[in-house]
Amino acid sequence: MALDTYDPSEESSLASRRGGLGILLAAQAVIPVVLISVRFLLASESVGPVNQVLGVLAAVLGLVAAYLGIQARGAASRGERAGYDSLLGWAVASAVLSIALLIVQWIAFYGTGTSPGSPYGEVFYVMSGTWLMYLLIAAFVLFAARVRGRRVAYGPDNYWDVEAATLFMSFVSLVGVVTYLFLYLI
Amino acid sequence: MAPAMRGVLWGLVAFFVFNAATLAVDPSAESPYASQVSVTVGWFAAMIAYLLGIGGLEAVARPMFGLSDTWREAPGWRRYFGFSTDHKVVGLQYMLASAGGFLVAGLVAMAMRYQLMTPYLTIFGSTSDYLTAVGIHGTIMMFSVATVFMVGGLGNYLVPLMIGTNRTVFPKLSGLSVWLVPFGILTVALSPLLGGFTTGWRGYQPLAGSDTNGILFYYLGIVALTTSSFMVALNLTTTIIFRRAPGVTWNRLPMFAWGILTVSLLNLIWLPEIQITYLMNLAERLVPLNLFNANGSPAMYLDLFWLFGHPEVYIVVVPALAVWNEILPVMGKKSLFARPVAVLGLVFVMLLSGLVWAHHMFTNIRATEQLPFSFFTEMISIPTGFAYLAAIGTLWRSRLQVNTPTLLVLMSMFNFLIGGLTGLFLADVPINYQIHNTFWVVGHFHYTIIGGMVFSSLAAMYYWLPKFSGRMFNEFWGKFGAIWIFIAFNATFGNFFVLGLRGMNRWVPVYPGYLVPENVWTSIAAFVLGAGFLFHAAHLWWAWYRGEKADENPWGARTLEWQTSSPTPEVNFSRPPIVAANFYSYGDDAPPVLWAGDASHAD
Amino acid sequence: MGDLVAVFVIWLVAGGLAEWATVSWINSGPWDSGPYFYVASNLGTVGLHAFDFLLEFAVAIFMLVVVMIAYSAVRFRVRRGERPSQAPSQSRYNGTFVGVWIVGSIVLNLLFWIHPTASGLEAVYAAQLPQNNKNALIVDVAARQWEWIFSYPQYGIQQAVNNQGFDALWLPVNRPVEFVLKSYDPAHNYENIDYVIHSFWIPAFGVKEDVVPGQTRYLYLIPTHITSTKTNEMVRVQCAEVCGGGHPYMEADVHVVTPQAFAAWVQHQKHLQASILNLEGIVGDES
Numbered sequence A: 001m002a003l004d005t006y007d008p009s010e011e012s013s014l015a016s017r018r019g020g021l022g023i024l025l026a027a028q029a030v031i032p033v034v035l036i037s038v039r040f041l042l043a044s045e046s047v048g049p050v051n052q053v054l055g056v057l058a059a060v061l062g063l064v065a066a067y068l069g070i071q072a073r074g075a076a077s078r079g080e081r082a083g084y085d086s087l088l089g090w091a092v093a094s095a096v097l098s099i100a101l102l103i104v105q106w107i108a109f110y111g112t113g114t115s116p117g118s119p120y121g122e123v124f125y126v127m128s129g130t131w132l133m134y135l136l137i138a139a140f141v142l143f144a145a146r147v148r149g150r151r152v153a154y155g156p157d158n159y160w161d162v163e164a165a166t167l168f169m170s171f172v173s174l175v176g177v178v179t180y181l182f183l184y185l186i
Numbered sequence B: 001m002a003p004a005m006r007g008v009l010w011g012l013v014a015f016f017v018f019n020a021a022t023l024a025v026d027p028s029a030e031s032p033y034a035s036q037v038s039v040t041v042g043w044f045a046a047m048i049a050y051l052l053g054i055g056g057l058e059a060v061a062r063p064m065f066g067l068s069d070t071w072r073e074a075p076g077w078r079r080y081f082g083f084s085t086d087h088k089v090v091g092l093q094y095m096l097a098s099a100g101g102f103l104v105a106g107l108v109a110m111a112m113r114y115q116l117m118t119p120y121l122t123i124f125g126s127t128s129d130y131l132t133a134v135g136i137h138g139t140i141m142m143f144s145v146a147t148v149f150m151v152g153g154l155g156n157y158l159v160p161l162m163i164g165t166n167r168t169v170f171p172k173l174s175g176l177s178v179w180l181v182p183f184g185i186l187t188v189a190l191s192p193l194l195g196g197f198t199t200g201w202r203g204y205q206p207l208a209g210s211d212t213n214g215i216l217f218y219y220l221g222i223v224a225l226t227t228s229s230f231m232v233a234l235n236l237t238t239t240i241i242f243r244r245a246p247g248v249t250w251n252r253l254p255m256f257a258w259g260i261l262t263v264s265l266l267n268l269i270w271l272p273e274i275q276i277t278y279l280m281n282l283a284e285r286l287v288p289l290n291l292f293n294a295n296g297s298p299a300m301y302l303d304l305f306w307l308f309g310h311p312e313v314y315i316v317v318v319p320a321l322a323v324w325n326e327i328l329p330v331m332g333k334k335s336l337f338a339r340p341v342a343v344l345g346l347v348f349v350m351l352l353s354g355l356v357w358a359h360h361m362f363t364n365i366r367a368t369e370q371l372p373f374s375f376f377t378e379m380i381s382i383p384t385g386f387a388y389l390a391a392i393g394t395l396w397r398s399r400l401q402v403n404t405p406t407l408l409v410l411m412s413m414f415n416f417l418i419g420g421l422t423g424l425f426l427a428d429v430p431i432n433y434q435i436h437n438t439f440w441v442v443g444h445f446h447y448t449i450i451g452g453m454v455f456s457s458l459a460a461m462y463y464w465l466p467k468f469s470g471r472m473f474n475e476f477w478g479k480f481g482a483i484w485i486f487i488a489f490n491a492t493f494g495n496f497f498v499l500g501l502r503g504m505n506r507w508v509p510v511y512p513g514y515l516v517p518e519n520v521w522t523s524i525a526a527f528v529l530g531a532g533f534l535f536h537a538a539h540l541w542w543a544w545y546r547g548e549k550a551d552e553n554p555w556g557a558r559t560l561e562w563q564t565s566s567p568t569p570e571v572n573f574s575r576p577p578i579v580a581a582n583f584y585s586y587g588d589d590a591p592p593v594l595w596a597g598d599a600s601h602a603d
Numbered sequence C: 001m002g003d004l005v006a007v008f009v010i011w012l013v014a015g016g017l018a019e020w021a022t023v024s025w026i027n028s029g030p031w032d033s034g035p036y037f038y039v040a041s042n043l044g045t046v047g048l049h050a051f052d053f054l055l056e057f058a059v060a061i062f063m064l065v066v067v068m069i070a071y072s073a074v075r076f077r078v079r080r081g082e083r084p085s086q087a088p089s090q091s092r093y094n095g096t097f098v099g100v101w102i103v104g105s106i107v108l109n110l111l112f113w114i115h116p117t118a119s120g121l122e123a124v125y126a127a128q129l130p131q132n133n134k135n136a137l138i139v140d141v142a143a144r145q146w147e148w149i150f151s152y153p154q155y156g157i158q159q160a161v162n163n164q165g166f167d168a169l170w171l172p173v174n175r176p177v178e179f180v181l182k183s184y185d186p187a188h189n190y191e192n193i194d195y196v197i198h199s200f201w202i203p204a205f206g207v208k209e210d211v212v213p214g215q216t217r218y219l220y221l222i223p224t225h226i227t228s229t230k231t232n233e234m235v236r237v238q239c240a241e242v243c244g245g246g247h248p249y250m251e252a253d254v255h256v257v258t259p260q261a262f263a264a265w266v267q268h269q270k271h272l273q274a275s276i277l278n279l280e281g282i283v284g285d286e287s
């Protein structure tokens, strides 16, 4: 083994950060698994009066945000300042819109008169609430990556922040899809 | 202003501001000063403000938004009272915070034992107050001592050194995470302000649902403490995978690093599980929901709790088992026996620990579930035994220096053996029907935790003291203290088994009179034990500053942390170590650990 | 070789002494209750036999490991005045030792699982079959915060109490009892969500069963000796799952009596109940 692998260059330190983030996301995947089990235990396969359109849109917007983030990561790694800035901006916007749709869904759901204490009601609020919490964090880190990009120029050897935010957003978009599937469809 | 002070101040301000703001819009507020929701929101705001205050603002928040990192660590001892990215500082901060938790929860235990000297209430105003004390004791001990001292403390300090690196992969992460420990301890300890909680450390539902609001601080405190442990697990796992020095192959990875790695994997899987469970509990109270009461499923909470709760106990004990096999080869100057078996033991314990949770619920579950769970529970003792196999094989025909660390390791093996064998009885379902939720159980887990983990932690403190401080403890007083706590410990907790068999159940400050004499003796022994721990703390403190100057490698150990000067220099290794031989090979013809020649030919 | 023989001999001697002490403990107490101190039910006896069996093995295992550790620490130590040096033997593996250890621990654990665990459970399950409990006395047990309430539907006793008005459990000796366990409050109409988990435990009967809100659980057992809380305080009902502030007070007296005494007690309870209902003027409201 050669010495240079010991004192990590930017490259290998990037590998370790990617590895670490991967471990974090894998560990977070435990949470949807727990929630899905709770969902079946309490509400079996019933589905309450949810609005499918709002659910699909929220999940799709999450995917869009992740996609835009991935594009932004590419632009950042090429050092295209204007490119990553606007892509990140749109990614944040999609995430925020997804959040807004979830909140609208909450209001609509509450309006149907389903009690939050009913089996589907509590499963609904717990699962979509977790989704919402993840979206809030993802929107925040994407936003931070954008603000940082305006002060610190991203480039071929400095784009980890965009990548990390994007990876997180991708994870959250998957949480969104899974939540949609198990909460709205089944 | 010291960063710690600033953090506390900001935290307080944030709490009051957010509490008041939430109260203004909260329709459910029951009191003009606070509601459940406002306290929760205020608490989260306080946590963030506090983390910013201890240095997170300059070191984390600013760079996150592209501003320069303006954080400067204070010089000298004051750097321990603020954010730091040095894994050694973080490790010591963890140890101190954890020791603080031990002190607080230990004093509470003394109060409990004082109460138990009489069959009627004395120092506790009500039975609920006593139950609150039990809950605070158990929660702080489990979440800030048992799972933290060795992993966050020794792990952060030693693992990077042992694998030959100068820093962890995410130094800022652990820089922040350690500050969640005092925050969490304080939260739990302050739960009486909101009325305390009667559920004990397990927070059983549906009781928790009808408890007073103090249970909020139980949930929130655990959220803080588990977040801290999760961050440590993430950082150390990544560090062990990616930052091993050349030659530190998986085959050569030190035992303690293996221990921390397996434990960290357990933490990574099960801490998110319990965190989401506690967030659901929080929602259940605040909204309110019916997840865990009779309209939902009370048994679901028990399952969710013990799914985490059982791996938790291996999180406690696996590093201790690793420490035995770290210290014994060094003190016996004999190669570690059957190392692969010992490592496999740790890994199998980790895997099996997810399959045994319902043995905490034998009096609750279906008959069909009892047999499989008792099966896996009894089987898990096999890989646990591998730690003994390796240790005894190493001791055999060694040249053992029976000094304080060795003695404490041997005592730990003795105690943990009793802890394990008494677990055998609990795993047998018909016996469990009788001794479940009695003092037998309390004796069993104190034997594993204090007897196993706390004794091993003390052994580790003595063993690595020269590393931490460059000074040596006093051999006589060290042994004196070890024998002291060994006798007092066994006198205290050995009695717990008999109390349990005689019908003393858990969570009772008031009990039938026939149990008084035995309880009195137990309490007296417990006080002696408490004093013994204080004695060790004082001795270690004294040795840290006043002890004799120690050699760089006083034990003649081969692991990497001893291959740099003691106390550890600011930069661990000025020249990257290249490992060319096994860390645990002793004997006159053992090859040197470090590669001495040209770096490009290493390995 | 010499060291091995020494360890073996010390183990035989010390272990033998420990086993002797163990056996005398096992044979102590009323009805050889030994480590259980006081056992007065069929289920308790199953647990006690398992306990005795495991204890004998556990003591032997414990002594073996402790002798190995202590012997090594004494025999192989660096003595005062000697200089520490590398150990003469550096054996890192010994197939026989590792093999015996691993096979031994697997065999022992399988044994323990088959007997006493599985065999004991078999006995417990058999004791729970309704066909093995013909003519069982039915006792409805309501656990509420914080009281045990016993009613005897076969005898029309709604709440069995003693002369001071405290709840009390009376059982005839050697007759099967079916406990029907529920967590609720018969006297109040709280919401379902206010009930918590309790655990029905009679230490002298060697068994406990959790009482979970929303569920009905059954426990069959046979009291095997005439006794009462006054005779031995292990003969008491005690809540064994923390259930709030009153948990320590959640206990009740138990009397195991002859069938004749039980019949007399039933009559007494009926009179008591009638007089109370008369006092309250609600006779006839309930069937």
Ligand code: HEM
Pocket (backbone or CB within 6 Å): B106, B109, B110, B112, B113, B134, B135, B137, B138, B139, B141, B142, B145, B146, B199, B200, B201, B202, B442, B446, B449, B450, B454, B492, B505, B506, B507, B508, B526, B529, B530
């Ligand atoms: C310093 C000596 C200690 C004494 C005298 C002591 C004593 C006690 C006592 C009397 C109880 C209450 C049992 C009951 O009524 O249920 C208890 C519970 C407990 N202790 Fe300790 N303890 C000590 C140290 C520790 C340590 C070091 C730990 C773990 C690191 C620990 C963990 C626990 C836990 C988890 C509980 C259960 C709390 C519950 O039921 O919720 N204790 N201890």
Ligand SMILES: [Cu+2]
Pocket (backbone or CB within 6 Å): C197, C198, C199, C239, C240, C241, C242, C243, C247, C250
């Ligand atoms: Cu109870």
